[in-house]
Amino acid sequence: MRPGRQLAVLGLIFVVLYLLVFFSGGASGGWKDRLEPRLGLDLVGGTRLTLEATNSVDGKPPTAANLEEARQIIESRVNAYGVAEAEVVTEGNRNIVISLPGENRDLTDVGSAAELRFRKVLKATDGSGATVAPAPSASATPEPSGSATPAPSGSATPSGSAAPKATASPSTGGQGGMAPAPSASATPTPSASASAAEPTASPSASEEPVSQTVEEQRKAVEQKVGADAWSAATGLQAPADLTADPALAEKLKPFGTLSPQEIAVLPVDMQFNVPTITCAQLDKRPPASIKDEKQKAVACESGAKYLLDVAKVVGTDVKNASAQLDQASAWVVSLNFTGKGQERWTALTRESYNNEGQACDQTALGQDGKCRVAVVLDNEIVSSPEIQGVLTGDSQITGNFDSKSANQLASQLRYGALPVTFVPQEQQNVTATLGDSHLKAGLLAAGIGMLLVIIYSFFYYRLLGSVIFLSLVLSGLLVFGSLVVLGRSIGFTLTLAGLAGMIVSLGVAADSFVIYFERLKDEIREGRSPRSAVPRAWIRARRTIISANAITLMSAVVLYIVSVGAVKGFAFALGLATVLDLVVVFLFRHPIMTMFARTRAFLSPRVSGLGRALPVRSAEQATARNPRVKEA
Incomplete structure (x- = not known):
């Protein structure tokens, strides 16, 4: 055996590990900062x-x-x-x-539901609560004014023949095909043609039957706003022109005092047609207020209130989502559809591009006269591009994204919508004061324990105690370096539980010394010299050491699989330290013992720590050589 080769391999492992510690991609700051492992919630808050x-x-x-x-x-x-x-x-x-x-x-x-819906924009009106006029007919061309105007969100255009992209760019701030609202001084009245062009169903016809609980909530809202206001709102077939009828404005005023929770239970057409229901109220509706893809919905974007069609493409039609940089170096979210989802998306873009059935009125058309499709995530419109072609490939969602928000949206879409709606209750910033004190106490206890082990080792094993000391130091350095590297590469975080796992593993490592050294003494007692006893003791002790560490490792693996949180960290640290202890056993402990066996100090009973075994052997040899008892 050539122990130098094994020690060289161990040295190479240390060099590579600590090069990664100090110079890997995630290393930054000074030398002290590069040596800091990633700490858990209980240690750093x-x-x-x-x-x-x-x-x-x-x-x-x-x-x-x-x-x-x-x-x-x-x-x-x-x-x-x-x-x-x-x-x-x-x-x-x-x-x-x-x-x-x-x-x-x-x-x-x-905790957001991340329920993605693609809905065609049917109508648009001002959502600021300002006085609005009814939508003009196709022949009407009202002059723009300084009043609040719904702004389009860009366009969806095919890019290339193979894989067209639906692009939704940020609001252009006034350009586009949505008809601006007339000035406040103008008081046009809806013409017959305009009224005929508003094929709006009554609230009861546009919605599915609702549960008794929601019906009771609606009755409570009806009582709150009053019978006159409710009757006036129910009779609206289009966004009301309050400047033409001051009495109507007074009747609808109570709707402006409703809470977002109360707004959410109103019929869809009422949410859209009542001007005193603003985007400020609609944007704060509870989660899942427009969850049902089979129902029309009302949502806002840039101060504009949109009446949206039923959702014909939903989140489950998306196969994958990823954040990317487009050609203009802007962050977008790229969508890959499933087979059925691609068919639905192509059908929706064809329907929107051709404005089939004239479903989109003049207020909802883009600047090129095409329908727009709103990308709705939960209660919010992410973008509403104008469809400028029949899209048969992957698509992109664009908006005011940065790297963080694009990756967050892609993550939400990639992992799917939540089956449950959540409301955040409280968010706390946790300090590490208690964990820091526990860490200091734990490190102090571990230090005292290790010191006692080392003192006992030198007292009982003498020269062999140095092997124990050096092995524990090397194991500790390997574990520490691995924690730093793993924290950067896979995000492993050290907690108090993980620290406990490492301390337990060092105790297991100390047990393996006892197995080896006591086996060595047994070999010497059986008549072998210390030099020849070392390799034989290693062969016989190796199996026991591997078995003991394997049991510890299997326990750590099982615990890691079935546990969560801090217990998982304990199991990971215990398993990691156990594996590294085996590395030290094979690449340091056995080679260094082989080298010690060739020295004179190892043959000295007082220095080697084998004194209790050697005298027994000497006495047995003397007895064997002189079987007769001398007589006086």
């Missing part, structure tokens, strides 16, 4: 958020299966931030608690 599951229909808690599915999706979204050791657990029958170590973050978006 972080953010904790509680999400409460709600149901806008019946108020019942979600099923356990839905809550667990939501927890897994939220955990995937949180991990997409690149932070490991994030703890996402259920609490009770309706709460999910998220704990994220490191810098304080806003986690409220990870």
Whole structure:
């Protein structure tokens, strides 16, 4: 055996590991900063958020299966931030608690439903609450004024023959095909042709039957605004012109005092036609207020209020989503559709491009006279591009995205919509004061324990105690360097539980020394010299050491698979330290013992620590050579 080769391999491992520690891609700052592992919530603080599951229909808690599915999706979204050791657990029958170590973050978006809907824009009107006139007919060309004007969101154009892209660019601030509202001084009245061009169904006809709970909420709102206001709002077939009828403006005024929760239960046409219902109220509606893809909806964008068609393409039609930089170096979210989803998307763009059935009126058309399709995420319109071609390939969502927001939206779409609607209850910034004191106490206890082990080792094993000391030091350095590198590469975060796992593993490593050294003494007692006993003791002790470490490693793996949160960190640290201990056993402990066996000091009973075994052997040899007892 050539122990020098094994020690050289160990040295090479150390060189490569600490080159990664100091010079890998994630290394930054001074030498001290590069040596810092990524610490967990209990050591450096972080953010904790509680999400409460709600149901806008019946108020019942979600099923356990839905809550667990939501927890897994939220955990995937949180991990997409690149932070490991994030703890996402259920609490009770309706709460999910998220704990994220490191810098304080806003986690409220990870609980959004992320329900994607593609809806055609049927009508548009001012959503600021200012006086508006009814939509003009196709022949009407009102002059623009300084009043609030719905702004288009860009266009959707095919890019290339093979893979056309639907692009939704940010608002152009006034350009486009949406008809601007007349000035406040103008008081036009709707013509017969204009009225005929408004094929709006009554509220009862445009919606599916609702639950009794929602019906009761509507009755409560009706009582709040009064019978006259409710009757006037129900009779509207288009956005009202309040300048032409001051009495109507007074009747509809109570709708401006409704809360977003009360606005959410109103019929869709009422939300759109009543001018005193503003975008400020609509944007704050509870989550899942426009969830049903089979119902028309009202949503806002840049101060414009849109009446949206039923959703003909939904989030489940999207196969994959990714954040990318387009040719203009702007961040976009690229969408890949499923087979059926691509068919639906192509059909929707064809319908919008041709404005089939003249479903989109003049207020909703883009600057080129084509229908627009709103990309609706939960209650908000992300963009509403004008469709300028029949799109048969992948598409893009564009808007005022930066890298963070684009990746966040892509993550939400990629991992799917939540089966449960959540409302953020509280977000706390957690300090590491308690964890820091626990860390100091834990390190102090570990240091005292290791010191006692080393003192006992030198007292009992003498020269062999140096092998124990050096092996533990090397194991500790390997584990520490691995934690730093893994923290940068896979986001592993060290917690108090992980620290406990490493300390336990060092205790297991100390046990393996006892197995080896006691086996060595047994070999010497059986008549072998210390030099020949070393390799034989290694062969016989190796199997026991591997078996003991394998059991520890299997326990760590099982614990890692079945546990969550801090316990998972304990299992990972224990398994990592156990594997590295085996590396030290094979590449340092056995080679260094082979080298010691060739020295004179190792043959000295007082220096080697084998004194209790050697005298026994000497006495046995003397007895064997002199079987007779001398007589006086």
